[in-house]
Amino acid sequence: MAKDIIKQSYLSSDIPRVVLDRLPIYLRILSQLQQEEIKITSSKELSLYMPVESSQIRKDLTSLGINGINGKGYNVKVLKKSLQKLLGLDASWNAVLIGGSTLGRSAMEFMRQKRSQTYRIVAAFDPNLRMIGKKISNLKIQDIKDLQRTIKTRNIKIGIIATPNNITQFVADTLIGNDLFYIINFSSFTPKIPDYVIVKNLDPGLEIESMTYHLRQRRLSKVTS
Amino acid sequence: MAKDIIKQSYLSSDIPRVVLDRLPIYLRILSQLQQEEIKITSSKELSLYMPVESSQIRKDLTSLGINGINGKGYNVKVLKKSLQKLLGLDASWNAVLIGGSTLGRSAMEFMRQKRSQTYRIVAAFDPNLRMIGKKISNLKIQDIKDLQRTIKTRNIKIGIIATPNNITQFVADTLIGNDLFYIINFSSFTPKIPDYVIVKNLDPGLEIESMTYHLRQRRLSKVTS
DNA sequence: TAGATTGTTAATCGATTAACAATC
DNA sequence: TAGATTGTTAATCGATTAACAATC
Numbered sequence: 209m210a211k212d213i214i215k216q217s218y219l220s221s222d223i224p225r226v227v228l229d230r231l232p233i234y235l236r237i238l239s240q241l242q243q244e245e246i247k248i249t250s251s252k253e254l255s256l257y258m259p260v261e262s263s264q265i266r267k268d269l270t271s272l273g274i275n276g277i278n279g280k281g282y283n284v285k286v287l288k289k290s291l292q293k294l295l296g297l298d299a300s301w302n303a304v305l306i307g308g309s310t311l312g313r314s315a316m317e318f319m320r321q322k323r324s325q326t327y328r329i330v331a332a333f334d335p336n337l338r339m340i341g342k343k344i345s346n347l348k349i350q351d352i353k354d355l356q357r358t359i360k361t362r363n364i365k366i367g368i369i370a371t372p373n374n375i376t377q378f379v380a381d382t383l384i385g386n387d388l389f390y391i392i393n394f395s396s397f398t399p400k401i402p403d404y405v406i407v408k409n410l411d412p413g414l415e416i417e418s419m420t421y422h423l424r425q426r427r428l429s430k431v432t433s
Numbered sequence: 434m435a436k437d438i439i440k441q442s443y444l445s446s447d448i449p450r451v452v453l454d455r456l457p458i459y460l461r462i463l464s465q466l467q468q469e470e471i472k473i474t475s476s477k478e479l480s481l482y483m484p485v486e487s488s489q490i491r492k493d494l495t496s497l498g499i500n501g502i503n504g505k506g507y508n509v510k511v512l513k514k515s516l517q518k519l520l521g522l523d524a525s526w527n528a529v530l531i532g533g534s535t536l537g538r539s540a541m542e543f544m545r546q547k548r549s550q551t552y553r554i555v556a557a558f559d560p561n562l563r564m565i566g567k568k569i570s571n572l573k574i575q576d577i578k579d580l581q582r583t584i585k586t587r588n589i590k591i592g593i594i595a596t597p598n599n600i601t602q603f604v605a606d607t608l609i610g611n612d613l614f615y616i617i618n619f620s621s622f623t624p625k626i627p628d629y630v631i632v633k634n635l636d637p638g639l640e641i642e643s644m645t646y647h648l649r650q651r652r653l654s655k656v657t658s
Numbered sequence: 659t660a661g662a663t664t665g666t667t668a669a670t671c672g673a674t675t676a677a678c679a680a681t682c
Numbered sequence: 683t684a685g686a687t688t689g690t691t692a693a694t695c696g697a698t699t700a701a702c703a704a705t706c
Contacts, residue, residue, distance in 0.1 A: 223646070226697070232642040236623055243599075250663060257623055261699055262663090270665060278664050279706030295642055296649030311546045317539040322621065324638050326645055365648055366641070374468075390644050392637065396547065398461055398482055406647055408640040412617065413549050415633040416591070417457035417520055419615050420551055421448070422631055423590055424521030451673070475687060486675055487687090495689060503688045504682030 227268050231291055233258055234265075238288040250281035301327045302362055304388070306379050307370035307395075308334040308342060308349040315370040315394045316345050327366055331358050335375060335382075356386050366390045373397040380407070452493050456516055458483055459490075463513040475506035526552045527587055529613070531604050532595035532620075533559040533567060533574040540595040540619045541570050552591055556583050560600060560607075581611050591615045598622035605632070 237257045241249055251262035251269075269276065274290050276282040292298055305316055316329060332347040333355055334340065342349050350358065358364065367383035369376055373395050380399035383391055391407045393399065401407055462482045466474055476487035476494075494501070499515045501507040517523055530541060541554065557572040558580055559565065567574050575583065583589065592608035594601055598620050605624035608616055616632045618624065626632055 224696080228643045228646060229639075231646075232639045233623065235642070236621060236639075240622060252663080257625060263666095263699060263701090264697085266664065267666080267698090276664055277706070278704075279662060281663065294646070296645040297642060299645070299649065301645060301648060310542075314539055314542040314546055317535075318543045319637055321536045321539055322636070322638050324641065326638070327641055366644070390648060392641065392644075396461060397465060398458065400482060406644060408644060410635075410637055410640060411547070412544055412635055413547050413551070414454075414457045414461075415635060416549065416552055416617065417460070417522060418453045419591070419617075419631060419633060420521040420524070420526060421453060421456075421519070423526060423615060424524065449672080477687080488675060488677090488690095489673085491688065492674090492690080501688055502682070503680075504686060506687065 223272070227271065230258075230260065230268060231295055234268075235288060235291050235295075235297075238284055238291070241284050242288070247284055248277075248281045249284050249287075251276075253281075297326050300325060301366055302330045302364045303327045303366035303368055303392075304355070304359065304362075304364045305329050305332045305344070305347075305368045305370060306334065306352075306383070307368075308332055308339045308344045309336075309372075311372070311394060312370035313344055315368070319368075320345065329368065330362050330364065333358075335371065335379065352382070355382065359386050359388065364388065366392065368392045368394065369399075370394040448497070452496065455483075455485065455493060456520055459493075460513060460516050460520075460522075463509055463516070466509050467513070472509055473502075473506045474509050474512075476501075478506075522551050525550060526591055527555045527589045528552045528591035528593055528617075529580070529584065529587075529589045530554050530557045530569070530572075530593045530595060531559065531577075531608070532593075533557055533564045533569045534561075534597075536597070536619060537595035538569055540593070544593075545570065554593065555587050555589065558583075560596070560604065577607065580607065584611050584613065589613065591617065593617045593619065594624075595619040 234254065237254055238249070240257075251265040254265050255262040266276075269282075272294060274287065305312060307315075312332070312334070319329065329347070332344050332349045333352045334349050335352050337351070339349050340351050365388070367388040367390065369379050369383070369391060371379050374397070376393065376395045376397035377399045380391060380393070380401060384401065384405055389405045391401075391405065393407055393409045394411070396411050396413060398409060399407065459479065462479055463474070465482075476490040479490050480487040491501075494507075497519060499512065530537060537557070537559070544554065554572070557569050557574050558577045559574050560577050562576070564574050565576050590613070592613040592615065594604050594608070594616060596604050599622070601618065601620045601622035602624045605616060605618070605626060609626065609630055614630045616626075616630065618632055618634045619636070621636050621638060623634060624632065
């Protein structure tokens with residue numbers, strides 16, 4: 209029932225995925241420009257920092273209802289604010305970490321470095337009973353039985369999986385069963401999920417493995433040339 | 434001169450980026466199937482684990498010269514081997530880490546978790562002279578002056594940036610200047626790079642920030658429905 | 659005004675999907 | 683053989699780019 213409503217609203221979100229994925233990149237670039245005290249930028253300048261034509265950037269922005277100053281460009285501050293609001297970055301979202309062993313700890317540590325205002329890890333759990341009570345960063349690892357209650361009381365919307373690959377599916381199912389439909393997955397297992405759930409797999413290995421293809425190519429071409 | 438050759442060979446690598454990015458995902462799924470002792474799979478089965486139609490998968494594979502058993506499917510072991518070889522995962526690539534403070538440490542720790550056979554971090558540097566000599570994991574942080582020599586002697590092909598945002602560009606330029614054209618960037622700054630360089634920006638923030646859009650959408654739709 | 663840049667359309671490009679004969 | 687799945691083509695879909703009049 210609740211899922212039906214959500215599914216519907218998800219499908220109705222009208223920004224194409226490719227556009228959506230570019231927006232945080234625009235924001236990064238705008239922040240950089242701000243640090244350089246640049247007040248007005250242009251689609252052309254923005255395009256220097258990413259592999260996208262200026263016309264694409266203009267198109268993205270107009271499609272979102274964001275307009276520049278005709279003949280001038282875009283006000284950096286205004287554009288940044290618009291994008292932040294659109295992406296929901298003016299709010300802060302609570303997240304829960306599942307997995308208190310080394311992967312969990314390093315993932316936590318790594319995310320902490322980024323000091324994002326957008327999300328906060330406010331609770332930690334581990335399916336392994338032996339981990340309960342141990343501390344990870346400043347959080348006490350809780351019994352997974354209390355997951356549902358904690359999600360409610362702490363208004364948690366994002367689940368972070370940092371468990372061994374062999375229980376990733378179980379953990380994902382648990383999160384989804386507890387109405388967490390936004391999942392960040394640090395494990396190397398890609399869980400099967402219903403289509404109203406959004407999972408981001410953050411596995412550096414995935415990136416590096418497509419890199420090595422190019423490495424190999426270049427070596428071959430050097431040898432043969 | 435050397436750059437010209439490389440540039441050329443990069444452009445001539447004929448696998449489309451979208452296809453290339455799917456290959457490591459196929460490999461993950463194949464490993465999972467192997468763990469379940471499944472010997473023969475099909476494009477249909479593989480498509481269950483990722484948002485791609487079976488015809489796409491067949492097309493990807495034939496385009497790479499990989500053939501299945503007509504009427505039967507694909508031999509899991511054979512397919513895995515073929516993809517690994519194609520991606521250059523039968524080799525091991527040496528990487529250097531730049532940045533020995535907390536971000537560097539947690540990135541290192543995080544990557545260690547993954548125990549990839551594909552790459553190995555064999556040296557660490559920091560532009561900050563005060564960091565020199567400190568240990569990170571089992572590596573001693575070296576003076577960046579020795580970067581060039583170490584790259585040569587240790588046959589390093591991959592550079593990992595884990596420095597504060599404000600020096601990312603400097604570090605990227607340094608790496609490129611030392612003929613490292615494969616860069617993994619853990620900072621939140623997107624450096625400007627020549628087009629023959631491949632940079633993978635691994636910033637969980639990027640992923641999460643496009644997630645919050647959907648979070649916001651659903652909240653709004655719940656309120657209005 | 660002259661120069662620069664937006665907003666927008668049309669053309670191009672490439673990726674995905676559906677369908678089915680060929681094959682095991 | 684019957685059933686299932688590949689390999690491949692054609693159709694569809696969507697994203698990117700180029701071009702330019704309108705605007706500051």
